[in-house]
Amino acid sequence: MAATLRPSSFPFCAVIAPAAGNSIAVLQQMEGPIDPAELVEILQRTVEEQGSAFGREEEQMRARIQEAERLRAIEKEEAKLRADRQLREEQDAAYFAALRIDQEKERLRNARAQKPGDASIRQMPSPTGKQIGKTRLNSSTREPQHTQGTQTTQILIRFPNGERREQSFASTDTILSVYRYIDSLGLPGLGNYRLISSFPRKIYGVDQMGMTLKDAGLLPRASLFLELL
Known part of the structure; x- marks a missing residue:
């Protein structure tokens, strides 16, 4: 420690504190003979002054940590909102794409149904006569009747x-x-x-x-x- 502080004379007294990295900070140093009462007063004053300074630094450090945590939380929430919005947009796009495909299929079926011959029957599955009869029976109920203006x-x-x-x-x-x-x-x-x-x-x-x-x-x-x- 003496080699680090390099006092020029003795007796030597110093008040030190840890600093960034592995270094130390010299808060107060005294060389040569000094009255004990004066030494105690200097040491007490140094500790009080530097202690309040360290306290402020600690509070500032805590404030910086809290602010960093708050910013990380906001960033995380914004990322989640962006992901949710992107998911909804992708699902909406998939829905409307499927809807357009279904509408095109329906248009083609209607176009074929208007041609001569029973094209609509050829396009429909016919597993059994019973099912075909049931389909025909229910065909009148498939299109709800809408009141004009509704x-x-x-x-x-x-x-x-x-x-x-x-x-x-x-x-x-x-x-x-x-x-x-x-x-x-x-x-x-x-x-x-x-x-x-x-x-x-x-x-x-x-x-x-x-x-x-x-x-x-x-x-x-x-x-x-x-x-x-």
Whole structure:
């Protein structure tokens, strides 16, 4: 220590404190003979003055740490919001892309149906005569009759097997109308099921049968997933 401080005379007294790295800071030093009472007074004053300075530095350090933690928390929250927004945008883009594909398929089916011959029958699956008869029987109920001037909504229904069906409903139609439309399709293997919207996630079951599509927020278009029970 003497080699580090390099006193020029003795007796020698110094008050030191740790500094950055492995170095030390000399807070006070005294060389040569000095009265004991004066020495004690100098040491006490040095400790008091430097102690308050160290206290302020410690408070400043704590404040800097807290500010850094706050900024990290804000940055983390903003990153989460950006990720959520990007996910919603990607899902919306996928939904509208699938919707455009379905609309194009529907347009082509309608165009073929207008040609001479029974092209529409050739495009439909015909597993059994019973199922074809049921399909024809229910065909009159597939297109809901909308009162002129009533706001309509497009509902895209996604099935567990990947199939998609889109149907137009009046805003005053109820959730039950959507269930009746699905039942009228006569699709095999449905059994008991319920309808679910993804964003926000909401289940439309028995308790919501009487709710109108407008009250359910399914306007002007919506996508529902059919979940088997």
